[in-house]
Amino acid sequence: MDINNAHFICSNTEWKKCPKANLPEYAFIGRSNVGKSSLINALCNVKKLAKTSGKPGKTQLINHFLINNNTYFADLPGYGYAKISKKSREEFQKFTLKYLKNRPNLITVFLLIDLRIIPQKIDIEFMEYCAINEISFVICFTKSDKLKKIEVEENRMNYEDELLKTWEHFPINFITSSAKQTGLEEIKKFIGENNSQFKI
Ligand code: GDP
Numbered sequence: 726m727d728i729n730n731a732h733f734i735c736s737n738t739e740w741k742k743c744p745k746a747n748l749p750e751y752a753f754i755g756r757s758n759v760g761k762s763s764l765i766n767a768l769c770n771v772k773k774l775a776k777t778s779g780k781p782g783k784t785q786l787i788n789h790f791l792i793n794n795n796t797y798f799a800d801l802p803g804y805g806y807a808k809i810s811k812k813s814r815e816e817f818q819k820f821t822l823k824y825l826k827n828r829p830n831l832i833t834v835f836l837l838i839d840l841r842i843i844p845q846k847i848d849i850e851f852m853e854y855c856a857i858n859e860i861s862f863v864i865c866f867t868k869s870d871k872l873k874k875i876e877v878e879e880n881r882m883n884y885e886d887e888l889l890k891t892w893e894h895f896p897i898n899f900i901t902s903s904a905k906q907t908g909l910e911e912i913k914k915f916i917g918e919n920n921s922q923f924k925i
Contacts, residue, residue: 726793726913726914726916726917726920727913728768728769728770728792728793728913729793730792730793730794731769731770731771731774731790731791731792731793731798732790732791733774733788733789733790734789734790734791734797735788735789736786736787736788736789737786737787737789738785738786738787738820739820739823740787740820740823740824740827740828741827743787743789743799743824743828744789744791744797746828746829746830746925747830747925748791748795748796748797748830748923749795749796749797749830749832749919749920749923750796750797750798750799750828750830750831750832751796751797751798751799751831751832751833751834751835751916752798752799752800752801752824752825752828752831752833752834752835753765753798753799753800753801753834753835753837754801754803754804754821754834754835754836754837754851755803755804755836755837755838755848755867756803756804756837756839756845756847756848757803757804758803759803759837759838759839759867760837760839760867760868760903761775761800761803761837762775762776762800763867763903763904764835764837764865764867764901764903765790765798765800766903767903767906767909768798768909768912768913769790769792769798774790775788775790775800785802785816785817785820786802786820787799787800787801787802787820787821787824788800795920796916796920797830799824799828799831801820801821801824802816802817802820802821804817804821804847804851822854825855825858825860826858826860829925830923830925831860831861832861832919832920832923833861833862833863833919834855834860834861834862834863835862835863835864835865835912836848836851836852836855836862836863836864836865837864837865837866837867838864838865838866838867838884839866839867839868840866840867840868840869840872840877840880840881840884840900841868841871841872841880843883843887844884844887844888849888849891852888852892852896862896863896863897863898863899863915864896864897864898864899865898865899865901865908865912866880866881866884866898866899866900866901867901867902867903868902868904869900869901869902869905869907869908870902870904870905870907871902877900881898881900897915899911899912899915
């Protein structure tokens, strides 16, 4: 699928206030600074659709973007660094987990993971949460341009090995770089294929 237009629709602190669930929706989530805003912007080919910054964001908002007038992207709050405080964890649960459980049009979650770092407990916990609650997710490995080609494959394989210790399958995953536009076509193709099967 080509993305021809993308608009910001609204920010919410409550899933109940999110736009009517009548279009296929894809959510983006990951640890702060993983490159979530950059990936959304790169996919939509709009520089400042989602905010990007060098600093981890503190905003706890669900941001909705309307894509091609027929799809929603939901930019979910980043879940902090590995050691998040109890308070942030509670906040995260209040907004995000409720959203994930109560959004009937949610097709899948793009879980962003920095390909340069070893599997993090918080990401694995999130995957487990999705599995338990039957929330579909795929992995987008980010910042692949910061690694050599061989390291990209090595790191992905290490990640797979680690996950397969407890998981039956390695989830669908994309190697991406917003900086070098890597993996964007694959993600858009994936969205197009899933949209064509959308029924509410
Ligand atoms: P967010 O907090 O997850 O939304 O992360 P941002 O998109 O704001 O990115 C955090 C930092 O990582 C910024 O300094 C970005 O320029 C940088 N960044 C994001 N994506 C990439 C990428 O694909 N390659 C490189 N080299 N840097 C990136």
